[in-house]
Amino acid sequence: MKFNKICILGLGYIGLPTATMFAANGVKVLGVDTNPNVVETLKAGRLHIHEPGLGETLEKALASGNLSLAPAPEPADAFLIAVPTPFFEHETGEYHGQVYKKADMRAVTSATEAIVPHLRKGNLVVLESTSPPRTTVDLVVPILERSGLKAGSDFYVAYSPERVLPGQILRELVENARVVGGLTPESAQAGADLYSVFVRGQIHRTDATTAEMVKLMENTYRDVNIAIANEFSRLAERFGVDVWEAIQLASLHPRVKILNPGPGVGGHCISVDPWFFVETAPDLAQLILKARQVNDAQPHFVVEKARQALGGDLNGKRIAALGLAYKPDVDDLRESPAVEVVHLFQKEGAIVKAFEPFKPENGLPGIDSAPALEAALAGADAVLLLVGHSQFRSLMPAQLASLTPARVLIDTVNALAGRDWESAGFCLWRLGDGRTG
């Protein structure tokens, strides 16, 4: 199948890079976002998100005339939905006394509805948003069929999950293998034809529900593996063992590769997607639920560690919190465990000054953010490292000693090990170092 014009709904971390990829490969792309600020910012050639290399690809796509931007869709050969699927903040479900989070599918619903008036025979509609199993079949198809056309015979429908890692999106979009699940084999083929425009990795065809499940399995697998690393960090404290050394040694086994403990699991993917299994099959997804609970509780473990490092009480302690992003070297603060740790410290009476180098002016409610590292460190009693940003990883003892009166360092991501902090007067506590059992 040939695609002269495609319409991409949702211009976030996935939709926008994907739009620029198609445009770079000679396809006319209409990028659609319901947020007028996003459309205006992009039209001016500026970005509303941070992703390495994206600024240049946007500039080229606009200059080529292949990428245009609008608040609503228009007729096209293919429609690609890449809108967010978060969970509801306040609406939860319950199964035998266990609370679970529920997917907020309103953006997928309204994006699909926006396509209906423009749907023509022979079109392809692809859902990319991570979704609970059967969303394509049970939610998307019935909405599209309000057009009077029949899915699978009059038009094609497919689900194709994005699998790119924030920070490496442009490279991974091209190189990663892609799974395309069709409502029918013809739909899968149409989807594969679409992605073959720029994907150099292998394109695997399957059915839509399998493709949905594949995506959820990938992120759930990672979440469960991080949960066991986090649980190991707690066990290591109990037994007086340095978890980082133990992980390194255990991972020498040819069939063992343990992930890193940390302050918790954040972002809009790994901390969200496993809930889609729990919500849709709470009777079966018990291990998955437990892993979510372990990871969600990890910020409390950080507080306990800090309490002991600071002599048993956090009340009135002035803390310089370094890093608010959900992981190293990104500007994304969504579902960030670092933000939760800061709030928990505040609840304990600590006075926290936070610094996030990728978003110094983050406007997070209730968080006192410093404009620069120096401002966060001045006057602190303790330094709390929450994210392993490169800038923090390269801090040296003498340099830090000159910037802060604090001599207690609490490192939740093992980014400061291997330097002689003691000679500069510091006491370094690392999460899971076995010293506060």
Ligand code: SAJ
């Ligand atoms: N984390 C740990 N320990 C680790 C690894 C990660 O605590 O050893 C934490 C991070 O600090 C972060 C969270 O987990 O808070 C998630 O980070 P991540 O780097 O594991 O993943 P994401 O959310 O940035 O991207 C994931 C990727 N999925 C997998 O690796 C299976 C990516 O390929 C997906 O495209 C993306 O989710 C997505 O959009 O679904």
